[in-house]
Amino acid sequence: MLGTRSFLRGGLTLRRGPANSEGGPVIDCPRAEDGRTVVTVTEQRIEMSDASNPSVNIKVIGLAVAGAVGGFLFGFDSSVVNGAVDAIETDFDLKPALIGLAVASALIGCAVGAYFAGRLADRWGRIPAMIIGSVLFLASAIGAGLAFGVWDLVLWRVVGGLGIGIASVIAPAYIAEISPKQMRGRLASLQQLAITIGIFAALLSDTLFANAAGTANSTFWFGLEAWRWMFLAGVIPAVVYGLLAIALPESPRFLVLKHRDEEVRKIFARIWPGEDVERAIRDMRDAISADEQASQKGALRGKAFGLKPIVWIGIILSIFQQFVGINVIFYYSTTLWRSVGFQEKDSFTISVITSVTNIAVTFVAIALVDRVGRRPILLFGSAGMTLSLATMAIAFSQADIVKGAPSLPGGWGPVALIAANVFVISFGASWGPVVWVLLGEIFPTRIRARALGVAAAAQWIANFVVTITFPPLASVSLVLTYGLYALFALLSFLFVMRFIPETNGMSLEEANTLLPHKNSAKKASASAGSGG
Numbered sequence: 001m002l003g004t005r006s007f008l009r010g011g012l013t014l015r016r017g018p019a020n021s022e023g024g025p026v027i028d029c030p031r032a033e034d035g036r037t038v039v040t041v042t043e044q045r046i047e048m049s050d051a052s053n054p055s056v057n058i059k060v061i062g063l064a065v066a067g068a069v070g071g072f073l074f075g076f077d078s079s080v081v082n083g084a085v086d087a088i089e090t091d092f093d094l095k096p097a098l099i100g101l102a103v104a105s106a107l108i109g110c111a112v113g114a115y116f117a118g119r120l121a122d123r124w125g126r127i128p129a130m131i132i133g134s135v136l137f138l139a140s141a142i143g144a145g146l147a148f149g150v151w152d153l154v155l156w157r158v159v160g161g162l163g164i165g166i167a168s169v170i171a172p173a174y175i176a177e178i179s180p181k182q183m184r185g186r187l188a189s190l191q192q193l194a195i196t197i198g199i200f201a202a203l204l205s206d207t208l209f210a211n212a213a214g215t216a217n218s219t220f221w222f223g224l225e226a227w228r229w230m231f232l233a234g235v236i237p238a239v240v241y242g243l244l245a246i247a248l249p250e251s252p253r254f255l256v257l258k259h260r261d262e263e264v265r266k267i268f269a270r271i272w273p274g275e276d277v278e279r280a281i282r283d284m285r286d287a288i289s290a291d292e293q294a295s296q297k298g299a300l301r302g303k304a305f306g307l308k309p310i311v312w313i314g315i316i317l318s319i320f321q322q323f324v325g326i327n328v329i330f331y332y333s334t335t336l337w338r339s340v341g342f343q344e345k346d347s348f349t350i351s352v353i354t355s356v357t358n359i360a361v362t363f364v365a366i367a368l369v370d371r372v373g374r375r376p377i378l379l380f381g382s383a384g385m386t387l388s389l390a391t392m393a394i395a396f397s398q399a400d401i402v403k404g405a406p407s408l409p410g411g412w413g414p415v416a417l418i419a420a421n422v423f424v425i426s427f428g429a430s431w432g433p434v435v436w437v438l439l440g441e442i443f444p445t446r447i448r449a450r451a452l453g454v455a456a457a458a459q460w461i462a463n464f465v466v467t468i469t470f471p472p473l474a475s476v477s478l479v480l481t482y483g484l485y486a487l488f489a490l491l492s493f494l495f496v497m498r499f500i501p502e503t504n505g506m507s508l509e510e511a512n513t514l515l516p517h518k519n520s521a522k523k524a525s526a527s528a529g530s531g532g
Contacts, residue, residue, distance in 0.1 A: 059270060060179060064187040066244045067174040068194040070130060070167030073137050073237055075198025077106060077164050078327065078463075080234060081157075082351060083206025084227035087217035091225070092150040100468040105154040106140075107464035109161020110168065111457045117169035118453030126174045126251045126449075129166055134242030136163030141234030145224070160234075161460075167241070169456045173449050176440030177251040188440045189366040192433030196362045198237070200355035205233045207348040256284040257446070288446050307454075311447075313499060314439055314455035320492040321435045322462035324385050325485035326427050328470050329354060329420060337417075350417065354424055361428035374434050375502045381430020382493035388423035389486035392416055396478035431492070438500075 081088075081103050089099050113133070121129040140160025147153035172191050179187040210216040213226035220226045255264045261281055268280065307315075337347040368377060395416035400407050408416055443451040473481040 060183065061187065063178050063248060064175045064190050065194075066248055067130075067171050067178070068190040069237070069241045069244055070133060070171035071191040071194030072198035072201070073133070073234075073241055074164050074168050074171075075195035075200075076202045076234060076237055077137065077140075077160055077198075078202075079199040079355070080202040080206065080230050081106075082203060083210055083216055083348065084230050087215070087225065087227040088150070088153070090217055091227075092153075094150060098150060100471045102150055102153060102157070104464045104467035106157040106161035106164065107460050107467060109158035109163075110165035111161075111460035111464065113162035113165025114169050114456035114460055115165070115453050117166040117456070118448075118450035120166065121170055121173065121254070121449040121453075122257075125254055126170050126177075127245055127248055129170045130174075130245035130248075131242055133163040133166035133170065134238050134245060136160065136166070138163075138235060138238035138242070141231055141238055144234075145228045145230075145232035147228075163238075165456065165460060168460070169449065169452045172436045172440035173452050174248075174251055177253040177448075178249075183370070186366050186370050188437040189362065189369055189433040191436045191440075192428075193359070193362045193366060196355065196358040196428060196432070200352070200359055201237075202230075202233075203348075203351045203355045206230050207352055209233075210348060211345070252280075253284055253448075256281055257288055287444060308447075308451075310442055310444075311451050311454060314442065314451060315458040316495060317435050317438060317500075318455045318459035319462045320488060320495060321431050322459055322466055323485070323488040324389070324427065324431070324492065325466055325470075325482070325488075326424075326432070327463055327467060328481075328485075329424060354421060357421055358424050358428040358432070361425045362433055365429045365433040368429075369434060369437060373502050374438055375496060375500055377430045377434050378496045378500065379493060381426050381434075382489055382496060384426025385423055385431070385489035386486055386493065388419045388426060389482050389489055391419035392423070393479050393482035393486060395419060396482060399478070 085099065085103060088094065088102055092098075092102075094102065113136075117129055117133075120132070137160050140156050140163065143156030143159065144153055147156060171194075172188060175188050175191060206216070209220065209226040209229045213220040216227045216230075217225050220229055224232075249267045249270070250263070252264045252267050255261070255267070264281055337350050365377065395408060395412045398409065398412045400409050439452055439455050470481065473484075
């Protein structure tokens with residue numbers, strides 16, 4: 001902000017005037033008519049954020065990384081079953097429908113855990129909810145690893161799902177609530193990065209156990225099959241998550257909600273030093289007050305089929321994120337590649353390479369989300385997914401049946417493999433991280449945890465539907481299966497074009513006011529930069 005002001009101090013006149021051409025301060029010292037010296041000082045106030053302060057960055061990033069460990073559990077639990085599917089099928093003599101249930105059973109718990117996570121977090125806080133999630137996942141890792149039958153395995157997978165569902169809601173909410181607006185998009189993307197690293201860790205550990213034992217259902221340490229150790233490996237991240245949760249500070253916005261302002265001031269002094277704390281608290285309280293007035297009419301309830309429009313936006317974003325079939329790649333990729341002619345060892349290697357690709361492109365999304373914006377990235381991702389999924393459907397249409405199983409002839413195997421990785425790149429650089437960014441910032445403070453819970457529950461239900469239907473659909477036609485996923489990718493493009501505004505550059509409270517008109521965030525940022 002530029003301004004010109006004059007001050008008289010004991011015969012000395014100080015006047016603030018316009019900046020010079022280089023943008024720096026100007027000190028002008030002419031003589032006034034009465035003989036006094038007039039010192040003209042130009043002040044150019046640059047809007048600076050503590051995001052530019054390295055010490056602040058490290059503290060906030062550290063908290064966000066710790067909070068995102070819940071995403072690691074999410075990714076690990078969802079993909080650890082990948083390497084165990086065939087072994088479980090053999091050991092328990094399962095039919096396709098039961099295979100789908102064994103894989104998807106955790107998602108039932110995830111949906112329930114996500115739905116109740118918001119209520120738990122609003123009542124007791126984000127940190128207690130994280131601790132509960134870690135305990136449930138710990139119990140699941142041990143129980144699934146020692147399961148004596150398919151129904152026992154399903155039970156423990158559901159228990160773990162409850163913990164993962166809770167973590168999937170709390171992590172993005174917590175990260176959004178402790179992050180400065182200038183860094184929120186990048187920090188919220190850490191949730192997806194943690195998920196991708198969790199997927200990689202699960203697939204890598206699956207590969208190591210299977211190769212060390214010979215096969216996934218071969219006996220390994222202490223007389224237990226390798227596939228059981230794949231599940232037992234989840235004990236380590238569960239314990240780490242619980243210990244980190246104990247060490248984290250509570251969310252400032254939750255504390256404001258509970259009128260614990262002194263604790264908020266202490267936390268801000270640590271993670272946002274130099275910020276106008278009182279103004280931040282006042283903004284939060286104003287947003288909460290507005291939400292309370294709206295909630296008197298029914299919390300999440302609204303005129304759009306019983307829910308507020310913004311809640312539906314979150315639900316539909318979550319459904320599209322899953323209906324493009326991304327988790328088929330991470331749940332069934334080993335089985336999928338074996339079914340079209342690759343050996344078990346090669347299938348494990350392909351799955352690990354795909355997970356590494358997923359991690360790499362997530363870094364691209366983190367670098368761009370606060371620069372390019374949320375909406376363009378989603379549109380790019382939808383277009384890439386549509387083309388790559390359609391290519392996979394075409395490739396599978398060329399499959400020959402060899403000994404009762406499909407096999408891709410000639411160059412169609414590499415084409416399908418490349419298309420699958422283009423699909424992972426398109427998803428990992430867009431819908432994977434950006435949906436979590438949006439879910440963390442579009443809901444009002446008062447309903448954020450509950451609305452996130454509903455959206456995440458919808459995501460898990462959609463994930464369950466895709467996961468449990470893939471084996472029977474694939475047995476009918478892989479062309480039909482991937483054609484459906486391509487259709488949903490195309491619909492996701494149209495949905496973003498029509499309904500998703502840009503939130504880049506908005507504070508969390510401003511982003512809460514969605515749905516604004518398109519480009520309103522850019523206009524707000526531009527006016528803030530030029531205003532005084």
